[in-house]
Amino acid sequence: MSGHLTVENIFTAYDRADVLSGISIDVQPGKITCILGSNGAGKSTLIRSILRLTPPRAGSIAFEGKTLDQMATHEIVGLRIACIPEGRRIFAKMTVEENLRVGAYLVNAEKTVKARLGKVYEVFPRLKERAKQLAGTMSGGEQAMVSIGRGMMTDPKLLIIDEPSLGLSPLFVQENFNIVRRLNETGVTVLLVEQNVNQTLAIAHYGYVLSQGRIIVQGDSEMLAKNEEVQSAYFGGAH
Numbered sequence: 001m002s003g004h005l006t007v008e009n010i011f012t013a014y015d016r017a018d019v020l021s022g023i024s025i026d027v028q029p030g031k032i033t034c035i036l037g038s039n040g041a042g043k044s045t046l047i048r049s050i051l052r053l054t055p056p057r058a059g060s061i062a063f064e065g066k067t068l069d070q071m072a073t074h075e076i077v078g079l080r081i082a083c084i085p086e087g088r089r090i091f092a093k094m095t096v097e098e099n100l101r102v103g104a105y106l107v108n109a110e111k112t113v114k115a116r117l118g119k120v121y122e123v124f125p126r127l128k129e130r131a132k133q134l135a136g137t138m139s140g141g142e143q144a145m146v147s148i149g150r151g152m153m154t155d156p157k158l159l160i161i162d163e164p165s166l167g168l169s170p171l172f173v174q175e176n177f178n179i180v181r182r183l184n185e186t187g188v189t190v191l192l193v194e195q196n197v198n199q200t201l202a203i204a205h206y207g208y209v210l211s212q213g214r215i216i217v218q219g220d221s222e223m224l225a226k227n228e229e230v231q232s233a234y235f236g237g238a239h
């Protein structure tokens, strides 16, 4: 199985102070691994570190056994690591299909683009039905499908998803987690970064809890779901 990512003891700072202090994670191929943490815990910084948008000042990151430590971001993306940013960022005035095609803009062969579109439509039949609709006129949950579908168009081995439930109404939050699960079932390895503890643990296989730049608990999801530290006031257990 492909998509294995290892982060070993990284330290990342924007200026002087470290925002991440000795983070190690192992994203197992074919699985959903989640990073849980409240606002400001360092979740986005971890993603920025992996993609080397903000390179760690110490520690090491490897993908499928190959070190990323000297690579530029575009080279890392070239290894088929894709990231779906917070807030979906779809193109409202473009159709669903046009949005999806943007994800494969580096692919010249129309046959390949069509094949990838076919795969996205297989996972999300709703997008096929709405292929010609302007993305901005769709519901929040459907826009989330477009965003994830666009990520799939790069044919990633590893998909990093930053807070997919952010800003969605509760009705769509559940739908959105189902989408991530369906995506993973197609064989894509997922690193899911979320604040939404219980729904995330319901679909993830393994998780890490990040607090103030450190991993405070880690384990398989069932264990984390029962862990008091995870279900503490920090997260309220109410999500």
Ligand SMILES: Nc1ncnc2c1ncn2[C@@H]1O[C@H](COP(=O)(O)OP(=O)(O)OP(=O)(O)O)[C@@H](O)[C@H]1O
Pocket (backbone or CB within 6 Å): 014, 015, 019, 037, 038, 039, 040, 041, 042, 043, 044, 045, 046
């Ligand atoms: N560009 C930046 N320059 C300086 N400090 C930053 C920058 N981005 C984030 N930080 C700081 O780093 C810390 C961690 O922020 P980060 O965005 O990684 O947290 P997060 O867990 O993703 O939070 P959120 O859920 O709010 O996105 C915070 O204290 C934040 O103020």
